[in-house]
Amino acid sequence: MSTSYFWSFAVFSQTVEYALRALVALAAEANCPQTTRQLAKVTKVPGPYLSKVLQLLSKQKLVEPHRGVRGGFSLSRPPRQITILEAVNAVEPIERIQVCPLGLKAHGKRLCPLHKKMDAALAEVERAFASTTLADVLAEPSASVPLCPFPHAVRA
């Protein structure tokens, strides 16, 4: 609701945003593992919460944990092989609208025009995410000065 408009429409939940930040930060330093603490500082995500997010990403094999001294997390695959869609799905699976949200069990599985439209919008977003990799996000073609500290040079 947000009568006072504290919250506003967002395509991304906070958690998805956090996951993406973490992955981009990892991609920027693809060689050496980074600890949760380090990542939390760079991405400005609350440390303990980021820890949970990283666990989700770990379960989905997007990142690899390394314990002990000099441990931390690193990407499981090169940035070019990890899509935004995978990242999103790791923390909050995109669920296309399969059946009418009203729960009417009439006339098979067809959606009414309203939810067809809504699902189409979802599909658009999904497609955009699927076709974008972490490498794409890191690439700064136009060299516009980035506001975020992520896009360091990708080391070798």
Added chain:
Amino acid sequence: MSTSYFWSFAVFSQTVEYALRALVALAAEANCPQTTRQLAKVTKVPGPYLSKVLQLLSKQKLVEPHRGVRGGFSLSRPPRQITILEAVNAVEPIERIQVCPLGLKAHGKRLCPLHKKMDAALAEVERAFASTTLADVLAEPSASVPLCPFPHAVRA
């Protein structure tokens, strides 16, 4: 977070979904006002909550309240002149990403590639919503049997 995946990625909040359902239901019976109770039944939205949603829509002049006997709500404008974007903005304004969510006040207002991508996705959704009216949603060109009860014939 949703470790158990109770919740999943959604472009629409519950409240936005409710607002759209209500507007579509109103558009389907564009002539006679419908009471909150009637709308709640058709749209399967909790009555008291729908009441709040309708108040938001009313404040944004998308619907008009009519008090007393034979009262209810009706659309302020013909369905063709109300866009999905207006409906969404009435309950949860879409906020484009203006500044880096990290709050860094560096280098003017440019976004890093990550948030550029994210904002681009938002823009896509916004555009899709802006170009769709309630009338579009009601129109059932392919005559696929709707799963939802909304698209009654629009009466004269």
Added chain:
DNA sequence: TCAATACTGGATGTATAGATCCAGTATCTC
């Protein structure tokens, strides 16, 4: 005018996303 209808608005309750804490365990370095 009266009574019924229906919206209004504030107060309050509940469920869930977001955030924290800490004891336990694995790994590294010396």
Added chain:
DNA sequence: GAGATACTGGATCTATACATCCAGTATTGA
């Protein structure tokens, strides 16, 4: 092997979206 580092997982706390309740007010129609 010892100690330090760092992830793991469960329990708990908080903020907010979602939902309810009710007294008050405006309107209708007889």
